[in-house]
Amino acid sequence: MLCKRFAGLPVEPLNRAQVSEITSSEGAVGWRVGLAEDHSGQRRELCFVLPASFPVARPLVAVRPSAYHVWPHCGPDGDLCLWRSGEAPQGDDPAGHMQQVLEQVGRILGLLFPQPNATAVREHFEREWQHYWQPPVEKVRLARCHGYLLSDAPGTVETQAFCSERGSSQFVLIGGSDDARSRWDRALGVAERSIHSAHALVVQLAQAPIGAPANITELRELLAQENPNAARLLERRLAGGGSPVFVCFRVGDERTTYAGLRLIALRDLKPLNYVHGAKAQHAQREQRRIVGWRVDTVSVERADAAWVHGRGFDEEAAVLRSKHVVVVGAGSLGGLVAQALAHAGVGQLTIVDPEDLVPANLGRHVLSARHLQRPKATALAEDIGAQLPHARVNGARKRYQSFDLLQSEATPDLVVSTTADWPTDKHLMDQHAAGSLPAIQLAWAEPHAVAGHSLLAADKSDRPIWLFDDAGGFTRAATRWTRAKFVLPGCAGYHQPSTFNRLQKISAMAVEQAVQYLTGLRAQSEHVTWFGDELVLTRLGGSWTDPSPRAGKPRECVEVCTLPTEIVPA
DSSP states (O other): OHHHHTTTSOEEEOOHHHHHHHOOOTTOEEEEEEEEEOTTSOEEEEEEEEOTTTTTSOOEEEEESOOTTTSTTBOTTSBBOOSOTTOSOOSSOHHHHHHHHHHHHHHHHHHHSSSOOHHHHHHHHHHTGGGGOSOSTTSSEEEEEEEEESOOOSSOEEEEEEEEEETTEEEEEESSOHHHHHHHHHHHTOOGGGOEEEEEEEEEESSOOSSOOSSHHHHHHHHHHHOHHHHHHHHHHHHTTOSOEEEEEEEOSSSOEEEEEEEEEEEOOOOOOOOSSHHHHHHHHHTSOEEEEEEEEEEEEEOSHHHHTTTTOOHHHHHHTTOEEEEEOOSHHHHHHHHHHHHHTOSEEEEEOOOBOOGGGGGGOSSOGGGTTSBHHHHHHHHHHHHOTTSEEEEEOSOGGGOOGGGSSSOOSEEEEOOOOHHHHHHHHHHHHTTSSSOEEEEEEOGGGSEEEEEEEOSTTSOGGGGBOTTOOBTTOOEEESOOOEEOSTTOOEEOOOOHHHHHHHHHHHHHHHHHHHTTSOOSOEEEEEEOOHHHHHHTTEEESOOGGGTTOOSSEEEEEOOOSSOOOO
16 A cells, blocks of 8 residues: 555565654554655655554554654654544544545645645644644753743733742743732642742744744844844843743734743853852852853643633633622532532632531532531632632631621622522522522422422512422422431431432533523523432332423423412412
């Protein structure tokens, strides 16, 4: 097949040593195809290697010597990247698989031979410019640190970078507010003593550079040509003498991508006087004259909210970013709801719950045992903040009735109660009816979580309280039980069983209803019910209060009803 595709070119088998340079897979075989000179004047070979598990494992194609920065889609080690992640051909047809490989290789060669298509080659390089930022061999040093950009703002910006360490990992937080950086430091678990500040420059480029500047001269030339204002800002920063200095290149407007450099000052070797203490010695070294700058490449990734939630493509998360939701109750259902709202992209969460976490909670709670005897609300806020450092999450160890919403950071767009506590829910519904809250949502599970409900009241004229009797009993209950609660020892009260996997489904229903309201997809008030599996219900000793709506339905279903605008007769 290779001889047919590359007719007129020499095709030879690779020996074992040559194959091992490309893959460590035992039993792999390969061939090489000699090519004519490319536009750089270099004669190269295409190497095709079939792993022993081919076609389950994909063939490998490499260029020798490496054409990194010369051919598009060629990596630093010379391997050709033929497909994006997830787009590689699947199946067990060896001939068909190999044919697709040859077609992809042919497209790359078509850009370069017999004469290069300069415009197309440049477009391919620019499209994946970050992949070519890593230096070839040792031309530029690769810094062993991870740069995270906390805000994505257009234009050229002077800002600060905060460097820290956690074990062998080094982090650089670039941009963002002091509060945002503090949240990220806590989430990364870095020691405060390891944090030190540095200067950073975010540079907007109209055209992506192909490969990193190898030294300070190349960097100055790039900025002078592409962004003279950034060149002036850099010179001013270098003249200040602070080291290191981080330079982040921003390419694109709608879907921005970044790569970076770390500039380390090289100082003269003037002998130092003896001084006592590490800080004094460091200060003395910093007084040496700067004689040059070392340039290291740095991986820079966006870590702002828009990128974390959908890599800038999630329009729903963009709307949720400006929303504030108060979650009342941080129990088994409330923990799931708060966590899911944060991951959906809600920008600010306030969690209110008066209780501490105890061992009996662990079986159906998102919190771990390390939070035992800690307030659920603050522990949950801490955990969500560790998962999503950009989100503003606060916890309050209080009953909702004693929590002053006016003292919170912002007026909530929605208050969600997951307590199934009648005094709390009634207080919330009274506030909504009086116009104190824009919208409320009540979510709870019936015994064993075989059914669950979510009531959303968007207009104060809608009265969810009319669906409850004077004692807080729900008039639209989906199940009935001979024994729904179990007496606990002492004065602990009662326990209503529920299962974590079914609680997740009720949580998903409630969160979806909240998200649809917050994003404006559904603005009306409604009551949503999740019905579980009837076999589970029967096995646990329950039955449906009204079997007729379940007739002919699948094992699980969701039903939606409107809220009453007048008192529901008993």
